[in-house]
Amino acid sequence: xxxxxxxxxxxxxGILVPLLILIVGAASVxxxxxxxxxxxxxxxxxxxHGLGSVSHTDLHDHSPTGVSCEAITAKETGGPTRxxxxxxxxxxxxxxxxxxxxxxxxxxxxxxxELRVIEGDRVVVTLHNKDIKEGITLHWHGINVPxxxxxxxxxxxxxxxxxxQFTYTFIASAPGTYWYHSHQMSSVQAKKGLLGSIIxxxxxxxxxLSPAKExxxxxxxxxxxxxxxxxxxxxxxxxxxxxQVRLRLTNGDNETMNFSVDGAPxxxxxxxxxxxxxxxxxxxxxxxxxxxxxYDLLIRLPESGKVIVRNQSFEGLSMTLGSGSMPERxxxxxxxxxxxxGTPQEGDPLPTLKPDRNFVLKLGQSxxxxxxxxxxxxxxxxxxxxxxxxxxxTLVHEGxxxxxxxxxxxxxxxMSRNGLPLKGSPIYLDTLLLKNGESxxxxxxxxxxxxxxxxxxNLGHASLGMTMMMNYEGISTPFRVGTKSGNLxxx
Numbered sequence: 001x002x003x004x005x006x007x008x009x010x011x012x013x014g015i016l017v018p019l020l021i022l023i024v025g026a027a028s029v030x031x032x033x034x035x036x037x038x039x040x041x042x043x044x045x046x047x048x049h050g051l052g053s054v055s056h057t058d059l060h061d062h063s064p065t066g067v068s069c070e071a072i073t074a075k076e077t078g079g080p081t082r083x084x085x086x087x088x089x090x091x092x093x094x095x096x097x098x099x100x101x102x103x104x105x106x107x108x109x110x111x112x113x114e115l116r117v118i119e120g121d122r123v124v125v126t127l128h129n130k131d132i133k134e135g136i137t138l139h140w141h142g143i144n145v146p147x148x149x150x151x152x153x154x155x156x157x158x159x160x161x162x163x164x165q166f167t168y169t170f171i172a173s174a175p176g177t178y179w180y181h182s183h184q185m186s187s188v189q190a191k192k193g194l195l196g197s198i199i200x201x202x203x204x205x206x207x208x209l210s211p212a213k214e215x216x217x218x219x220x221x222x223x224x225x226x227x228x229x230x231x232x233x234x235x236x237x238x239x240x241x242x243x244q245v246r247l248r249l250t251n252g253d254n255e256t257m258n259f260s261v262d263g264a265p266x267x268x269x270x271x272x273x274x275x276x277x278x279x280x281x282x283x284x285x286x287x288x289x290x291x292x293x294x295y296d297l298l299i300r301l302p303e304s305g306k307v308i309v310r311n312q313s314f315e316g317l318s319m320t321l322g323s324g325s326m327p328e329r330x331x332x333x334x335x336x337x338x339x340x341x342g343t344p345q346e347g348d349p350l351p352t353l354k355p356d357r358n359f360v361l362k363l364g365q366s367x368x369x370x371x372x373x374x375x376x377x378x379x380x381x382x383x384x385x386x387x388x389x390x391x392x393x394t395l396v397h398e399g400x401x402x403x404x405x406x407x408x409x410x411x412x413x414x415m416s417r418n419g420l421p422l423k424g425s426p427i428y429l430d431t432l433l434l435k436n437g438e439s440x441x442x443x444x445x446x447x448x449x450x451x452x453x454x455x456x457x458n459l460g461h462a463s464l465g466m467t468m469m470m471n472y473e474g475i476s477t478p479f480r481v482g483t484k485s486g487n488l489x490x491x
Contacts (some may be wrong), residue, residue, distance in 0.1 A: 011084055033297070034137075037455060041482040042378050043078045044155045044469055045451055066474035069147040069156055069451050074169050079120040082172075083252040086112065086138070088182075088194060089130035095221075098413040101222055103193040104132055109220050110181075110193025119175045120205040125168045127160055135159025136194060137487060138470075139183035140167055141292060142273055142430045145170040145410055146448025147475070154185040154407070154479050154487025155451050155469075161486075175202040176273020177248040177294040179218065181323030185458035185491040187254075193222055195252050200273070212244035214235075218318065219311070220252040220306055235319040239301050244323055247297040247309065251289045255313065255459040256402045256433060261299060263307035263327030269474070270296035271338065274411065277425035278343040284330040286312065290433030292457035339417045342425025350413060351421065355392035355443060358382050360469075361458065363434060363441040365400030369465045370456065376465025377490075378481075383470040384453070389446045397434040403461065407470060408452040412444040431457055456491065462490045 021275050091105040106112025117123055127138050137159055139151035149170045153159040160166045181195035197218050215237050220227050228235055239245055246269070251257050265281040277347070279298075289407050299307055299321060307321040308329075364371050374381045385391050395405055407430060414427040417440055434439060455467035467490045481487050 008050060013260075015329055022466050023446070033322065036129065037340055039378065039482045041480045041484045042154075043477065044378070044382075044481055045471060045476045047378050047382065047469075061366070062162070067449070068477050069475055069477045070479075072147040072450055072475075073120070074146050074149065077120065077122060077171055079171065082117045082125075083124045084113075084115055085126050085128065087128040088132050088136045091193075091438070093193075095222075095225060095227070096231050097225070099225060100193070101225065104189060105193050106196055109230060110222055110227075111197075111220055111324060112196030114196060114216060115180070115198040116201065117172045117198070120354075121172045121174055123168075123170055123172050126165055128165045129162050133162055133382065134189075135184050136182045136189065137162045137166070137184045138180050139200065139408075140168070140178065140180050141406070142178040143170065143200075144411060146277055146454075147237075147409070147448070149452070151183050152407055152453055153489045154481030154485060155477060155489065156220075156479065158479055159184040159483065159487050160473055165281060172200045174273065174477065175200045176270060177216075177250060177251060177296055178273055179244040179250050179294070182254070183453075183489050185488050187463040188491060190223055190252065191223065191254075193220075195220060197248075197250060197292050199248065205269055208300045212246040213239055213319075214246050214248070215319075216248045216250075218250045218252055219257060219317065221254070226253065226313075226314050227356060228316060228319075231265045232316070235484060236316055237319060237321045239322045241299050241301055241303045241322065243322075245299045245301065245472060246308075247299060247319070249289055249295045249297065251291055251293050254291050254460050256291065256404070257289050257314075258312040259289060260285070260310045260312060261297070261332070262310065262329050263321075264299055264302050266297050266299040268336070268338075268361065269298045270342065271427065272411075272429045272431060274428040275429070277340065277345050278410065279425065282336065284333050285336045286333045287336045291459075292404050292406050292431040292456070293429075293433060316446060332485055337417075337418070337429050337486075338414070338424065339394055339422050340424045341409060344424065346424050348426060350426075351415065351444065352391055356389035358383055358392045358394070359385075360394045361405075361454075362396045362398050363400070363403045363405065363466065364398035370400055370461040371465055372468055377467060380468040382468060384473060385470060386473050387445045387446055387449050390443060391446055392441060392443050394439065394441050395432065395434055396439045397436055400461070402458065403466070404431050404457040405434060405454070406457040407444070407454045409445075409448045409450055410444045410452065410470075412442040414420045415441045446472065449475055450478050452476055453489070459490070
């Protein structure tokens, strides 16, 4: 009898399979340690920390001397005061597609209420936590508030727990399109619904623009549902032929959204709330808006027919402006780039100034961890700056998906893309989208003393390590990040 030769090679089962299991197991352990084993306590002003079950002395005894972030508050002004009350609570929402979602809401809705104020207003927002046991905060994305009002759990305040409240006070100093979200467990809480829009209107209307109909469009992902202004359906905007529509687009999701306009040419008049200089007309282009970013479009409706603004990432959330016949859809589009859009500003001194500090941040990935310069979380050394300095930061994309990089408390200027200086309008942002292989140099004025987070605004990436600090010398904090305090800003 001839014995059939086995195809199961003993080397494969005896060596390779156990080795493969060992590698996968080690990677899994590393991943879960980085993702779930949060430090016991970290002082983000100077990164003293303990991990896991390591014993740790009380860092309150070792804080550096200087000014506390908690003491840096809004200055008194003569402007009017606008007051708001925001209550966060667990809420069962019935979406307009029939789906029921267990959401975390502000004032019973997700997104929360639109806050609309006027440039120069003193904004006072009292945050109440009804029953969200994990604690909450409010971060004012894109608004350069004082350090104590930035809403980062463990850095600028403790998370607000059930039955507690916290009052935020800041000056709405720059008109534009902004948004707010919780910065306690941000990747979880924003997706659960704790976000909303804040619009700062100019005290005097811009003379270069005729009055326009305002449309605010906030995109978010509520658990698995992608919503526009809280709806799972598109948006119909009634408007007359010849009327101008100012469309404020906010990407509150974690992924890049691509937009297009059919039926009329349009302008991009602002990015991240900052006006562009002499923006030209665009047609048949795709506009990529990174997570956390905002684009303001100005569209004049044609004499006949309607305009369709498509969210190419999810066309069910497109917008229809006006009425009449449907416009033709473009066969091909080019990708919008701000590098040559608009015109330069006369007498612009910034390109000739020499920075006082230079940093290079390489955004990448190691196994399951998102990294900056090969490190993650508090293991990334902070950018240390002094008040008054001109700071240059070179951002380099080295892998791991789109990285919309956000710096708290500051507006930065984009100086170059892939080594080439920008040729169009000066571009001022707070969240810069980097795609694979891209590099940018940005500059900012260190004019807002404090302790500031800098992180990828794909909040899932931040929760996997792509988050760091920009710290002013001489600034301290009494708050701590970690499991001991329960302050986990980037979980």
